[in-house]
Amino acid sequence: MAREFTRVGVVGLGTMGAGIVEVFARNGVDVTAVEISDAALERGRVTLTGSTDRAVAKGKLAEADRDALMSRVDFRVGLDALHDVDLVIEAVPEHLDLKQRIFAELDRVCKPEAILATNTSSLSVTEISVATTRPNQVIGIHFFNPAPVMKLVEVVRTVVTSAEVVADVEALCERLGKVDVTISDRAGFIANALLFGYLNHAVGMFEARYATREDIDAAMKLGCGLPMGPLALMDLIGLDTAYEILDTMYRRGGRDRRHAPAPLLKQMVTAGLLGRKSGRGFYTYERPGSPKVVPDAQTPVNADAALADGARVVAKVGVVGSGTMATGIIEVFAKAGYEVISVTRGAEKSAKVCEAVKTSLNKGVVRGKLAEADRDAAMGRITWSATLEHLADVDLVVEAVVEELSVKKALFASLDEICKPGVVLATTTSSLPVIDVAMATQRPADVIGLHFFNPAPIMPLVEVVQTIRTSVETSATARAVCAAVGKTGVVCGDRSGFIVNALLFPYLNDAVRMLEASYSTADDIDYAMKLGCGYPMGPFELLDVVGLDVSLAIQRELYLELREPGFAPAPLLEHLVTAGYLGRKSGRGFRDHTNR
Numbered sequence: 001m002a003r004e005f006t007r008v009g010v011v012g013l014g015t016m017g018a019g020i021v022e023v024f025a026r027n028g029v030d031v032t033a034v035e036i037s038d039a040a041l042e043r044g045r046v047t048l049t050g051s052t053d054r055a056v057a058k059g060k061l062a063e064a065d066r067d068a069l070m071s072r073v074d075f076r077v078g079l080d081a082l083h084d085v086d087l088v089i090e091a092v093p094e095h096l097d098l099k100q101r102i103f104a105e106l107d108r109v110c111k112p113e114a115i116l117a118t119n120t121s122s123l124s125v126t127e128i129s130v131a132t133t134r135p136n137q138v139i140g141i142h143f144f145n146p147a148p149v150m151k152l153v154e155v156v157r158t159v160v161t162s163a164e165v166v167a168d169v170e171a172l173c174e175r176l177g178k179v180d181v182t183i184s185d186r187a188g189f190i191a192n193a194l195l196f197g198y199l200n201h202a203v204g205m206f207e208a209r210y211a212t213r214e215d216i217d218a219a220m221k222l223g224c225g226l227p228m229g230p231l232a233l234m235d236l237i238g239l240d241t242a243y244e245i246l247d248t249m250y251r252r253g254g255r256d257r258r259h260a261p262a263p264l265l266k267q268m269v270t271a272g273l274l275g276r277k278s279g280r281g282f283y284t285y286e287r288p289g290s291p292k293v294v295p296d297a298q299t300p301v302n303a304d305a306a307l308a309d310g311a312r313v314v315a316k317v318g319v320v321g322s323g324t325m326a327t328g329i330i331e332v333f334a335k336a337g338y339e340v341i342s343v344t345r346g347a348e349k350s351a352k353v354c355e356a357v358k359t360s361l362n363k364g365v366v367r368g369k370l371a372e373a374d375r376d377a378a379m380g381r382i383t384w385s386a387t388l389e390h391l392a393d394v395d396l397v398v399e400a401v402v403e404e405l406s407v408k409k410a411l412f413a414s415l416d417e418i419c420k421p422g423v424v425l426a427t428t429t430s431s432l433p434v435i436d437v438a439m440a441t442q443r444p445a446d447v448i449g450l451h452f453f454n455p456a457p458i459m460p461l462v463e464v465v466q467t468i469r470t471s472v473e474t475s476a477t478a479r480a481v482c483a484a485v486g487k488t489g490v491v492c493g494d495r496s497g498f499i500v501n502a503l504l505f506p507y508l509n510d511a512v513r514m515l516e517a518s519y520s521t522a523d524d525i526d527y528a529m530k531l532g533c534g535y536p537m538g539p540f541e542l543l544d545v546v547g548l549d550v551s552l553a554i555q556r557e558l559y560l561e562l563r564e565p566g567f568a569p570a571p572l573l574e575h576l577v578t579a580g581y582l583g584r585k586s587g588r589g590f591r592d593h594t595n596r
Contacts, residue, residue, distance in 0.1 A: 002171035009034060009085040009110075011102060013044020016119060017091035019147030022051055025072040026065075026148065027176050032074045032081050041075050048073070051148065079105050087172070089141055091119040094244045099123065100131035107132035115165055117141040121192050122245040124252060125185045126158040136162045139169055142189060144532045152531035154189045155182040179531055181524040187252035188245070190520055190528040194539070196246050197258045197566075198507040200265070202230035206282070207264040211499055213282050214300065215490035222461035222488055223453055223500040227534040230503065231282040235275035243269050258506070258566045310473045311480040312422060315339060318391040320411060321400035322349040325428055327356045328456030329398055334378040335361075335370075335457075336485040341383045341390050350384040357382065360457060388418055396481060398450060400428045403553075408432065409440035416441035424477050426450040430501060431557045434494045435467040444469035448478045451498060452487075462487045467494040496561035497554065505554050511539035512570035515590075522590050540590040544583035548590075552577050 007030040010021045017033075021044075024031045033048075035041040052069060055061035061069075074081070079102070082088055088106055092098055099118060106116050116138045118128050129138035140156025153173050157166050166182060173180035183189055188196060202220075206213055217229020234242050243261050250259040268274075268281065275281030279288040284296035317333045319326055322344040330353065333340045344350045361378060364370030383390070388411075391397055397415055401407055408427060415425055425447045427437050438447035449465025462482045466475050475491065482489030492499050511525055520528075526538020543551050552573050559567040576582075576589065583589030 003086070003168045005029060005086045005168075005172055007032065007085045009082040009088040011079065011082075011088060011090045011106075012092035013040065013047065014091065014093075015047065016143065016145055016147060018044050018047040018051065019145065020089055020091055020119065020143055021048055021073055022069070022148045023143070023176055023178075025069045026061075028072070030072050030074070032076055032085055034076050034079060034081055036077070038077060041077055045075055051146075055148075079109050082106065083109055084111065085114060087115045087117060089117045089119055094120060094123060094241065094248070096123050096127060099128050103128055103131040103138070107134060113137075115139065115168065117169070119143055122188055122248040122252075124187075125156050126160075129158055129160070135160050137165055139165055140185065140189075141169060141173075144191070150532065151177075151179050152191070152528060153178045153180045154191065154528065154532070155180045156185055156189060157182065158185045179527055181520065181528055183520050183524070186519060187249045190514070190525055191532040192245055193249065193514065194507055194510050194525075194529060195533055196242065196249060197256075197510055198503055199230050199234055199242065200246055200258060200260075200262055201503055201506065203234065203262040203265055205499070205502070206231060207262055210495065211490065211492040212300070213298065215492065216499055216503075218488055219461060219463065219490045219492075219499040220503060222459070223463075224504060225536040235281035235283055235285075237275065238277055239265060239274045239281050240269045256566050258564065310476040312395065312424065312473060312477045314395040314424070314477060314481055314484075316341070316394045316396075318343060318394040318397040319400060320344075320388070320391075320397065320415075322353050323400065323402075325452060325454055325456060326400035327353050327360070328454065329400055329428070329452055330382060331357050331360055331378070331457050332452075332485050332487075333398075334381045335374070337381070338485075339381050339383075341385055341394060343385045343388055343391060346386050350386055354382075354384055388414055391415065392418055393420060394423060396424045396426065396477070398426045398428060400452075403429060403432060405432050405436055408437050412437050412440045412447070416443060422446070424448060424474050424481075426478065428452055430498075431496065431554050433496070434465050435469065438467050438469055445471040446474050448474050449494065449498070450478060450482075453500075460486075460488050461500075462489045463498045463500065464489045464491045465494055465498055466491065496557045501554050502558060505551060505558060506567055508539045508543055508551060509555050509567070509570050509573065512543070512573045515540070516570055516572040544589035544591060544593065547583045547585055548573060549577050549582045 008024050009032045010017050011034050013033055013035050021031050021033045035044055052066045056063055056066050088110060090102055103116060118125060118140050119142055121142055125140040129135035132138060139161050142154040144150035144152050155169050170180050202216055206216055213231045217232050220226050220229050243265050246259050246261040272278055273280050276285055277289055279285045283293045286292040286294050316339040318341045319330045320343045330340055330342050342353055344353060361375045365372055365375050399411055401411060427434055427449055428451055430451055434449040438444035448470050451463035453459035453461050464478045479489045490499060514525060515522055522540040526540050529535045529538050552569055555569040580586060581588045584593050587594045
């Protein structure tokens with residue numbers, strides 16, 4: 001039988017501490033909430049009251065339940081108030097010496113059988129535990145912010161934490177309605193170890209002026225379905241907090257350079273630009289603590305005018321290819337009112353593409369998203385062809401053939417001979433260098449990347465990839481076309497992975513390494529990222545959907561270009577691909593899909 005926790009203590013009533021108090025009090029547990037001074041205690045009381053009042057206003061908490069919740073909380077100054085609690089959770093700032101001092105004092109104050117827990121997100125639970133005479137009763141209980149909402153709790157055991165303590169805490173998490181993942185004491189645990197490498201990479205991308213803050217954030221939200229872009233998330237977390245977590249992970253986690261805080265991050269922290277809480281971070285906010293972003297010197301000015309400036313007129317579009325991506329792009333342009341010429345390698349392939357477009361448009365009609373007249377008009381705008389010569393008078397060509405550089409270069413060389421001057425020649429490559437394709441022509445200034453995401457009719461993002469030879473007019477035309485077909489175009493340079501894949505796949509590779517090291521299970525890692533970070537899919541679910549062979553190819557391209565040791569493909573990923581375990585398409589990847 002798991003022990004019954006009748007009263008718990010929470011030390012530190014900042015945003016996280018107050019949230020943890022609310023979680024326990026909501027679930028009928030009496031709480032002693034402790035701060036170091038009357039002023040800090042009052043701030044904590046205000047934070048808790050504000051949160052519960054908002055819940056009442058939104059209809060998520062009855063007034064009577066709010067009042068009962070507040071009645072269960074005993075606000076006190078000083079650790080001596082914790083002498084009779086069954087469990088203490090510490091939620092003070094992420095400084096090891098501070099936590100060690102608190103745990104030494106808790107060891108003196110608390111009854112011998114009390115469990116001492118830390119909510120640290122990055123520090124060593126083991127190093128905290130040795131400040132006590134009862135390290136076997138010390139454990140990590142890492143809630144996620146906001147604690148009343150987020151379902152995940154990472155339960156962190158040290159090498160000496162007793163099995164009974166772990167079992168008691170797991171049972172408590174279940175009582176609180178949380179999903180717990182139990183792991184050992186390692187830098188960053190699961191969620192932060194995977195999340196902060198990605199966030200730091202995004203800061204480096206912004207620091208290098210590879211893309212704007214708005215485009216980086218839009219790319220990850222629209223391309224991956226994430227709840228927030230990485231730079232906006234950094235502002236929410238707090239840049240000082242992010243810096244401390246990264247620095248700790250770098251020092252404790254084998255000095256992986258990807259966890260070494262980006263220089264810009266340290267500069268911003270030193271300058272007091274801490275994110276939302278200071279009113280300014282990567283973005284500027286209405287006031288300190290406000291979530292409302294306001295324009296500043298970096299905000300794009302008059303985007304519509306910028307799109308029109310220098311853009312060429314595009315009325316007729318050619319699409320080369322017969323796969324899923326080509327089919328989707330044909331539909332996108334035809335529905336947007338463009339005349340489209342579809343070119344495949346033969347009448348049979350053209351017929352299949354035609355049928356696929358018809359099927360997709362019909363689904364739109366059935367679902368009420370497209371009128372029958374609009375469907376018929378879209379089909380009427382498409383001309384089916386098996387010869388490139390029919391592209392002689394188009395204004396834009398979008399290539400969507402196989403991801404092989406030699407094939408694309410040969411195609412662009414042919415397009416260079418066939419197409420009229422001033423045509424924008426675009427490749428949908430997701431991993432190959434656009435400049436290599438451009439230099440197969442005599443008009444590299446007219447070549448650009450337009451990386452649509454699959455399925456193209458649904459996904460709202462297009463990465464507009466400029467090479468060092470792409471002209472301003474070509475870029476303006478590509479961006480204007482994206483806007484005209486209802487897509488968000490994000491502009492970036494011609495680097496492996498562009499924005500989305502360059503940030504996404506190293507994170508997926510890190511997850512494979514974590515599994516490979518037997519640190520956690522695929523299920524728990526997926527739970528951690530979905531429940532702790534709000535991701536729509538866990539990394540292993542996503543890898544199986546994308547295809548392990550595709551993922552490995554992209555990771556290899558990133559590694560070859562950047563030569564960053566941390567980007568080297570995880571051996572487990574290579575072994576699974578070699579064994580033919582490619583994900584859903586082969587029936588087995590990280591999971592068995594044959595009976596699903």
